[in-house]
Amino acid sequence: MKNVILGISGSIAAYKAIELAKLLINANYNINIVLSKSATDFISPLTLKSLFPKKVFLAEGTLDDHDQMLHISLAKQAGLILIAPCSANMIANLSNGSAPCLLTSLCLATKAKTVLAPAMNVVMWENLIVQANIKKLKERGMLIIPPSSGKQACGDNGVGRMPEPHNILEYIASIDFVSYHTLKGKKAIVTAGPTHEKIDPVRFISNCSSGKMGYNLAKAAQMLGATVTLISGPTSLNPPENMELIRVNSAQEMFEAAHRKAANCDIFISAAAVADYKPKSISIEKIKKGADFSLKLEKNPDIIYEIKSQFPHIFCLGFAAETTNHLEYGYQKLKAKNLDAIAINDVSKGKVFNEDYNELTVITKNGTEFVIEKNPKLEVAFKLLCTLLK
Ligand SMILES: Cc1cc2nc3c(=O)[nH]c(=O)nc-3n(C[C@H](O)[C@H](O)[C@H](O)COP(=O)(O)O)c2cc1C
Structure with a gap:
């Protein structure tokens, strides 16, 4: 069983993370959920903690029950970090090596593979700064699940939607195989x-x-x-x-x-x-x-x-x-x-x-x-x- 950190950042697609978490558990992954500060504006920690008891960590989390530093202990346990949805701000923080919250800190502290599922408005996604950050993260070995195209929450049409949870699960399941065969x-x-x-x-x-x-x-x-x-x-x-x-x-x-x-x-x-x-x-x-x-x-x-x-x-x-x-x-x-x-x-x-x-x-x-x-x-x-x- 693989330990997966499911990071959720501040995007309107955050509600889809509940279904994704359920699919991951059903597929035998052991998950911990880590929210960015603004993710809690989009999805309630109470909902997540009720659905996934003892598996949810908030942005300001620093120590666990055993006084271990959470950003280090979670980073060490992780077999894979998946941030879905991954906001433009999260992408910028990761590409700069900034660590303003638990999720960004543990991304710096881990040797595990990191997978991002970007989700944002089409113009944000096509913005050259966002694309430059994505390029930099790819060069550093992070895996990016391409956002899908379609009608967006703001009414625009184009690329930037978070792929459906079952597609993300398929991507995760394929990682170990696709790289070698x-x-x-x-x-x-x-x-x-x-x-x-x-x-x-x-x-x-x-x-x-x-x-x-x-x-x-x-x-x-x-x-x-x-x-x-x-x-x-x-x-x-x-x-x-x-x-x-x-x-x-x-x-x-x-x-x-x-x-x-x-x-x-x-x-x-x-x-x-x-x-x-x-x-x-x-x-x-x-x-x-x-x-x-x-x-x-x-x-x-x-x-x-x-x-x-x-x-x-x-x-x-x-x-x-x-x-x-x-x-x-x-x-x-x-x-x-x-x-x-x-x-x-x-x-x-x-x-x-x-x-x-x-x-x-x-x-x-x-x-x-x-x-x-x-x-x-x-x-x-x-x-x-x-x-x-x-
Ligand atoms: C209603 C609303 C919807 C938003 N949706 C997105 C989004 O889909 N993608 C994105 O990158 N930012 C979105 N933002 C902006 C982010 O929430 C903002 O940049 C935030 O600081 C991200 O913080 P985080 O990356 O630490 O989670 C949205 C903001 C609001 C108010």
Whole structure:
């Protein structure tokens, strides 16, 4: 678990820090929150202290319960400092090495990586002094999450908005991986979610897949530099930004989309829970209730098998969801489909489906086995890709 200091400075975006703090905790980070003096004009310390007891420190904080100097003890504990939102004034203080409050002091006293999420009016953001300060901070090794563009609190339109908390979380989760690994220049296809196999106009056969693992794999591959096409079965997830998304319903449609895209791709990740079978015929009319009823099923195309057979150069990573004999079935599937690697989910007792966390057992084609411990799915995705594609 990583210790993160979440610094909040005086910006109208300070209210978003509550959601960010919750997301960080949910993603297994141990957080302490440090407010600048003016941050308390935007967000109440009482609210923060009620939501995050014993984790909130104010600007004038100097000593903790054990009489330790807070700016030093917090700075030493920190694995990462994230200031979100980061005001123009905070940026200026940091670039000057000024330390008027606890947050600025501990930024000077730490060896931890510091990440800033600037948030301000578009004209302030474009101001040459602000940009010069940003340049200086980047040169000193601080990481800047680019502000997003859009309608601002003051009514202006342009760059300067703090990115959404989930985007900041993704950035934080990627830091350790993105600096050391790259998929730049690679093209990846990721399949995700369940498929719907129609029975009649109102009914279908499907499964419990939420698509979360596949969407996180697509996101991680993209953040590592790959150009990603996500082929998604029906899910309720938000579409990833700046990524080609092909929505499909059935296994046949997923197969056709994958086949269309595969020729010039380098990596194929099959995280979708593709239905093995589909009804042999689809009733045009809604089937009426009557006596006992049985469905005749036929096999769906085996998408990853077909892709690997036709395009042997593609690195193919399959997924297996098993309730028993995980390794044995994993090895069988790896061999039968001639995969480069397989990641096995233990889905016994309802685990994995729709959860935000996952753990995987992975087998590669040369027989190496490794386990990725339980973590948020984005982190699991980074670990999986970085281990297999280093
Ligand atoms: C209503 C209001 C909204 C503000 N919003 C921002 C903002 O979004 N970004 C920013 O850099 N400054 C903003 N400011 C100015 C900062 O709050 C001011 O520079 C303050 O001194 C920042 O202090 P700090 O960096 O120590 O938190 C705003 C001021 C007011 C009164």
